[in-house]
Amino acid sequence: MRVTMIGTGYVGLVSGACFADFGHEVVCVDKDRAKIEKLENGEIPIYEPGLEALVAENVKAGRLSFSLDLAASVPDADAVFIAVGTPSRRGDGFADLSYVHQAAKEIAEVMKGYTVVVTKSTVPVGTGGEVEEIIRKTRPDANFSVVSNPEFLREGAAIMDFKRPDRVVVGVEDDRSRKIMRELYRPLYLNETPIVFTNRATSELTKYAANAFLATKITFINEMADLCEKVGANVQEVARGIGLDGRIGSKFLHAGPGYGGSCFPKDTLALVRTAQVNDSPTKIVEAVVEINDARKKKMADRVIAACGGSLKGKTIAVLGLTFKPNTDDMRDAPSLDIVPALQKAGARVQAFDPAGVEEAQKILQDVVYAEGVYQALEGADAVAIITEWDEFRALDMERVKSLLKAPIMIDLRNIYNPAEMADAGIEYHSIGRP
Template sequence: MHVTMIGTGYVGLVSGACFADFGHDVICIDKDASKIERLKSGGIPIYEPGLDLLVAQNVKAGRLSFDTEAAAAVKKADAVFIAVGTPSRRGDGHADLSYVYAAAEEIAGLLDGFTVIVTKSTVPVGTGDEIERIIKAKRPDAQFAVVSNPEFLREGAAIEDFKRPDRVVVGLEDERARPVMTELYRPLYLNETPIVFTSRRTSELIKYAANAFLALKITYINEIADLCEALGADVQQVAKGIGLDKRIGGKFLNAGPGYGGSCFPKDTLALVRTATDAGSPVRLIETTVEINDARKKAMSAKVAKALDGDLAGKTVGVLGLTFKPNTDDMRDAPALDIIPALQKLGAKVQAYDPEGEEAKHMLTDVDFKADAYEAATGADVLVIITEWDQFRALDLDRVKSLMISPTLVDLRNIYKPEDLRSRGFKYASIGRA
């Protein structure tokens, strides 16, 4: 099938490359000429394990290409995916749909024959209705169907998630779209992947409801972690004990400094605003947002406590800046709250992240180091914010020798307290006495 992907951001590029790997003919469109030139020359604008190889293989096979002009690509497409950004709108927290609606306006003028318009971007309930209205207003003669097909990709594991998903959700109002969407995802039938067909509005809500529930689960275990510290219990054992209950499950029960990234912060906020406007507030999610925001800021107090409450003039080494490992994404990363809070308490911060290049543009007065050991050199305390694999097996004796005082604050619980203390470290973690 012929697929046109509008947008070469995280979702658009991963989805386009994976559809091409399924055997479809895919053209990815973006207005950013420099990004398209980079993609054409073999460069990848985001860090996602395996994506560079997947793109290169499908470009070489002639199934994947890139362009700044949408006209020819839309005209021959069986399906046109809208995969542009929907950031939180400044001031009110609603999703900014200006890029989605601009894409719909452009697509409308280029349609030639029956085409399925698929919203891949995360959008509030009712967005598909508005896309349909925009296209009908501009092209009353156009033959098309608007479909919701939300993405459920985890950064760092996106290719695996696309090719072996838990489910595929398709929301439609026009049955002519069903065979097109079925054919697009036909390769997944070999894995017996459930394809859930729903109404369009239901599909749009599924995406927000799923992300909000996961954010709620993370926030819940973080609250339990605080209780564990107060009572002398171990949050990791609590998480294991409740996670073995199949009704609960063990995923997203890792206590830490709070969630961040491109999805959970903006999607929970957008759901809160949508629910409020609908007169049906989601108070659990409202509280989740408030707790998470406060938690990220409060982590600086945990670091200060490890140095007897005084960070003035002290050097803090930070390991990990991106919101999670195996990505270069800094959107709403806990580090963006924690580091300024440490600086406000008088600390000097030196930091290292394997893929944190973007952090250099988002954090000020930070001494960025070349590796974890440089970040530890001369530090009064070392703080692990992001659990990159390379931080899990540090030469702790070397780290100790490089630091002014061997104090480690592990905000991801990647080390065992007894191991660190036996090596002479003062050690603090999350939810462990």
């Protein structure tokens, strides 16, 4: 089938490359000339394991191409996916749908024959209806259907999530679009992937509900971690004890500095606003948003306390800046709250991240960026682990001690064993463990 993907950001590029790998003919369209030129030269604008090779392979096979010209690719497409950004709107927290609306208008102006227009972007309930209204107003004669097909991609594991998903959710309002969407995802039937067909509103809400529930699990275990510290319990053992219950599950029960990234912060806030507008407030999600924001801001206090209550004149080594490993995404990362708070307390920060330094440099000022883990540790008074990259999991503790002025480690991801750290002569502080 012929697919046009509007937007070459994280969702659009990964989805386009994977659809091409299924055998479909895919054109990824973007207005950013520099981005398209880079993609045509084989340069990938985001860090995602395996994506560069996947793109190169499908470009070489002639199934994947990139273009600035929406008008040239939409008319021949069986399905046109809208995969543009929907950031939180400044001031009120609602999802900014201006890019979605503009894409809908531009699609309407050039579409020919029957076309399925698919919202892949994360959008509030009712957006599919708005897209349909825009297209109908722009082209009263158009023959089309609007479908909701939310993405459930984890940064760092996006290709696997697309090709081996837990489920695919598709919101349709007619049988013709249902058949086309089924054909697009037909390769997944070989894996017996459940494809959940529902109406558009249900599909749109499912995306927000899923992310809000996962954010709630993270926030819940973080609150349990705080309680564990008060009563002498171990949050990792609590998480294991409850996670083995099939009704609960073990995923997203890892205590840490709070959630960040491109999805959870904006999607929970957008769900809260949508619920308020519809006079159906989601008190649990409201609490999750408030608690998570406060948690990220409080993490610097743990570092300050571990260093004797003052950071004036001290140097803190920070390992990990991105919101999670295997991505260069800095959006709403805990480090964006922690690092400035450490600096405000008087600390000099020297940091290292395997993939996020280039993005971090655009946001975090007056930070010394190291080229490696041990360079970041040189002469520091303590080290704080913010992101659990694999290369931080087996540090040479003798070398760590030799580089630090004092053997103090604040591990906000619980990647080390407290007893083993004590044996190594490290003053070790973690989350929710004795």
